[in-house]
Amino acid sequence: MSIHRDMPALIAGRAIARQLISDLPLEDFQRAIVESVAEGWRVVSLFGSQDAGGTIRVYVVLADDCGSRLHVGSTALSNGEYPSLSSRCTQVHLFERELAEQCPVKVTGHPWLKPVRFQPPIFPRLHPGTVAAGRGSPSPGVMDFYQVEGREVHEVAVGPVHAGVIEPGHFRFQCLGERVFHLEISLGYQHRGVESALIGGPNRRSIHYAQTLCGDTTIGHTTAYCQVIEALAKCQKTARAQTIRAIALELERLANHVGDLGAMSGDVGFLPTASHCGRLRGEFLNMTATLCGSRFGRGLIGPGGVRFDLDVATVNSLLERLDLCGRQTRQAVELLWNASSVMARFEEIGVVSKAIAAELGLVGPAARACGLSRDARHDHPSGLFRFTHIPVSLWDSGDVFARAYIRWLEIQRSMDFIQTQLRSLPVGAISSAVGNLSPDHLAVAMVEGWRGEVCHVALTNATGQFERYKVTDPSFHNWSGLAMAVRGAEISDFPLCNKSFSLSYCGHDL
Amino acid sequence: MKTVIAIGFQVVLLALLPPLLLGIINKTKAWFAGRRGPPLLQVYYDLLRLMKKNVVISSTTTWVFLAAPLVGVISVVLAGLMVPLGPTVAPVHFTGDLIMFAYLLALGRFFTTLAALDTGSSFEGMGVARELTFACFSEPALFLALLVLVKLSGVLSLSAMLLPESHVRIGSTASAALVLVAVSLFVVLLAETSRIPVDDPNTHLELTMIHEVMVLDNSGPLLGAQIYASAVKLMILAAFLLHVMLPLDPALVWRDRGIMLIGLVAVAGIIGSVESLMARLQLRFVPTLLVAACLLSGFGFLLIL
Numbered sequence: 001m002s003i004h005r006d007m008p009a010l011i012a013g014r015a016i017a018r019q020l021i022s023d024l025p026l027e028d029f030q031r032a033i034v035e036s037v038a039e040g041w042r043v044v045s046l047f048g049s050q051d052a053g054g055t056i057r058v059y060v061v062l063a064d065d066c067g068s069r070l071h072v073g074s075t076a077l078s079n080g081e082y083p084s085l086s087s088r089c090t091q092v093h094l095f096e097r098e099l100a101e102q103c104p105v106k107v108t109g110h111p112w113l114k115p116v117r118f119q120p121p122i123f124p125r126l127h128p129g130t131v132a133a134g135r136g137s138p139s140p141g142v143m144d145f146y147q148v149e150g151r152e153v154h155e156v157a158v159g160p161v162h163a164g165v166i167e168p169g170h171f172r173f174q175c176l177g178e179r180v181f182h183l184e185i186s187l188g189y190q191h192r193g194v195e196s197a198l199i200g201g202p203n204r205r206s207i208h209y210a211q212t213l214c215g216d217t218t219i220g221h222t223t224a225y226c227q228v229i230e231a232l233a234k235c236q237k238t239a240r241a242q243t244i245r246a247i248a249l250e251l252e253r254l255a256n257h258v259g260d261l262g263a264m265s266g267d268v269g270f271l272p273t274a275s276h277c278g279r280l281r282g283e284f285l286n287m288t289a290t291l292c293g294s295r296f297g298r299g300l301i302g303p304g305g306v307r308f309d310l311d312v313a314t315v316n317s318l319l320e321r322l323d324l325c326g327r328q329t330r331q332a333v334e335l336l337w338n339a340s341s342v343m344a345r346f347e348e349i350g351v352v353s354k355a356i357a358a359e360l361g362l363v364g365p366a367a368r369a370c371g372l373s374r375d376a377r378h379d380h381p382s383g384l385f386r387f388t389h390i391p392v393s394l395w396d397s398g399d400v401f402a403r404a405y406i407r408w409l410e411i412q413r414s415m416d417f418i419q420t421q422l423r424s425l426p427v428g429a430i431s432s433a434v435g436n437l438s439p440d441h442l443a444v445a446m447v448e449g450w451r452g453e454v455c456h457v458a459l460t461n462a463t464g465q466f467e468r469y470k471v472t473d474p475s476f477h478n479w480s481g482l483a484m485a486v487r488g489a490e491i492s493d494f495p496l497c498n499k500s501f502s503l504s505y506c507g508h509d510l
Numbered sequence: 511m512k513t514v515i516a517i518g519f520q521v522v523l524l525a526l527l528p529p530l531l532l533g534i535i536n537k538t539k540a541w542f543a544g545r546r547g548p549p550l551l552q553v554y555y556d557l558l559r560l561m562k563k564n565v566v567i568s569s570t571t572t573w574v575f576l577a578a579p580l581v582g583v584i585s586v587v588l589a590g591l592m593v594p595l596g597p598t599v600a601p602v603h604f605t606g607d608l609i610m611f612a613y614l615l616a617l618g619r620f621f622t623t624l625a626a627l628d629t630g631s632s633f634e635g636m637g638v639a640r641e642l643t644f645a646c647f648s649e650p651a652l653f654l655a656l657l658v659l660v661k662l663s664g665v666l667s668l669s670a671m672l673l674p675e676s677h678v679r680i681g682s683t684a685s686a687a688l689v690l691v692a693v694s695l696f697v698v699l700l701a702e703t704s705r706i707p708v709d710d711p712n713t714h715l716e717l718t719m720i721h722e723v724m725v726l727d728n729s730g731p732l733l734g735a736q737i738y739a740s741a742v743k744l745m746i747l748a749a750f751l752l753h754v755m756l757p758l759d760p761a762l763v764w765r766d767r768g769i770m771l772i773g774l775v776a777v778a779g780i781i782g783s784v785e786s787l788m789a790r791l792q793l794r795f796v797p798t799l800l801v802a803a804c805l806l807s808g809f810g811f812l813l814i815l
Binding site for chain 2: 267271275341345
């Protein structure tokens with residue numbers, strides 16, 4: 001009998017009492033992960049936590065996408081040692097590096113055990129002799145990089161200061177001429193310590209941490225945070241609140257997807273789409289500002305519902321603007337598909353195969369562009385998406401074109417969705433009261449942000465406060481995908497591949 | 511007196527006009543993108559601003575780094591004095607000046623690449639590798655084009671071969687050859703002045719750059735010199751191209767000077783349109799484009815043999 005099927009199941013946006021979580025011996029815990037992943041499940045989150053008694057436990061959240069269920073398991077580490085699974089199950093490799101950095105756990109046998117964020121450990125040292133890898137690390141990026149040797153092999157170091165002065169990240173290429181053999185990505189420059197700061201919450205600051213986890217996914221992360229709170233407080237939201245949240249989430253997707261298509265065409269030097277999409281992104285952000293006064297949707301969503309209501313005049317104005325911007329977006333984007341010089345740059349560049357995408361556990365548009373049907377709105381629906389479905393957009397070539405085209409498909413779906421929802425906005429209150437959080441519970445929220453699956457997991461202690469709050473941004477899964485996409489490609493195509501993934505630095509660095 | 515005016519016209523044009531052509535390219539691109547764009551004279555303002563700035567010089571560099579922008583400007587201006595910018599002969603002309611013209615352009619490139627290597631940056635090293643690889647293809651294209659003109663005119667001086675009195679362009683084979691040469695020269699022009707589809711002068715992505723990445727370490731007046739030198743290069747290559755397409759008549763000096771000016775503006779507009787309507791080529795296909803330019807000139811030569 002397989003262990004992972006016996007692990008208690010829950011659906012996204014629900015909580016489970018901690019005593020119901022199967023606390024397995026280490027071997028069974030690891031076997032459950034390896035076997036379930038081999039069966040097509042995914043590791044959504046894996047993290048360590050220290051309970052009041054000082055015991056270090058490793059928790060795993062596995063997603064059974066076909067069954068729309070999440071399975072939670074844990075294991076207590078008696079001697080502080082955790083044998084690595086990375087060589088048997090690739091998608092946990094970064095989680096294990098993170099575990100070694102955040103907790104006083106000695107991860108053994110990891111093929112590439114290096115700091116992820118160069119952060120100080122969240123939990124203090126417990127066992128003598130076990131040192132979290134992050135401790136004592138001088139500063140982000142100071143470490144040995146993978147090196148290819150050979151007379152004509154050369155190394156190119158890019159960053160941490162980005163040429164467009166966006167966010168910092170360091171990229172180390174091993175090249176032969178123009179060809180990239182290997183890319184190693186070193187992040188952590190944006191680490192702010194959000195996960196540590198959320199411990200002991202929720203308090204008045206917590207929601208602000210959630211809103212600023214990743215600036216361009218404010219709605220996605222705030223929705224996930226609120227779902228965790230609401231699951232722990234057993235709060236029922238009104239239909240109107242759920243609808244406004246879904247509209248905001250899709251507006252965020254529209255703005256970012258349109259902006260990314262423009263940026264991708266800018267990277268290949270195709271100006272018309274670049275300028276028009278740059279402007280249209282602003283139009284979509286302004287629609288979010290119409291909802292709540294903030295272009296990025298800060299302050300719109302709060303535990304229990306939303307904080308701003310929509311009146312008839314606003315709905316009508318939004319519908320009008322959506323219609324106009326929708327037509328303009330279509331014109332601007334169709335220029336891309338019709339320009340053969342652009343298609344020559346998009347097609348067969350930065351290919352990630354379906355097998356590699358599945359092995360790395362990619363999420364979001366990057367996974368859907370490889371033909372993996374993964375969409376939290378469909379697989380793990382929460383909020384309004386339990387009642388209204390958006391078709392999953394899929395493409396199979398896994399190249400830059402696929403990642404661009406998926407965005408265009410999603411823009412059209414989101415546009416239709418927002419218009420339908422605005423026309424049939426349910427009546428009622430926009431917020432309901434939120435009580436105290438259930439003590440000793442674990443809650444999981446899954447939200448499909450524009451970049452992919454945003455997963456928040458909270459563990460409460462005996463007094464109903466956060467004992468551990470784990471955030472997994474889609475970028476955490478997808479950065480390795482970018483490294484694989486440029487393998488064997490030309491180094492001059494890297495910026496384009498990077499833009500086609502459009503990953504977040506601060507969402508990864510937390 | 512006429513000679514003095516002709517020389518004065520050429521020198522003033524060579525000194526003052528090039529930044530305007532860049533301004534026209536930018537305006538055209540802005541128009542296609544639905545933007546207002548920077549003012550037409552923005553490049554002049556930029557150059558003035560850069561001249562007033564201080565220079566930051568990397569401590570790893572040597573005198574080569576300082577010399578490169580100067581050599582760049584001087585060589586390209588000297589080359590510019592050999593191409594007639596109107597229907598009168600250029601200020602500098604002698605038998606065999608076309609070889610000097612081509613190698614003055616090469617000298618500027620040589621120093622720019624040397625200065626880029628001088629900084630020791632991996633980015634600039636990549637830029638140099640690309641620039642020199644592509645130069646291997648664009649130089650033969652230029653020489654084949656010159657060969658066609660030499661064959662048609664029977665002279666070895668730029669002024670003499672580009673102005674119509676010295677040679678006969680009548681006859682369909684000669685015209686066909688010149689059409690091929692003009693297309694080839696336009697590709698060389700785009701490559702030499704780092705425009706789309708070969709290079710993207712506006713990108714901020716060092717990994718994709720060719721020319722821009724080589725001047726990454728330049729600042730203040732040094733950067734101004736580099737920008738000015740590439741603008742001058744753009745103008746003289748555009749004038750060269752115009753001579754091939756439009757035979758000017760020395761009898762109508764001022765009319766044909768006007769035609770030359772309008773032509774230069776038109777070439778800038780066409781470059782701007784090309785940049786707006788197509789994306790950049792993938793780097794590995796740039797040699798293919800340049801080889802095509804060589805072949806065009808080569809076929810032109812075959813036609814008139």
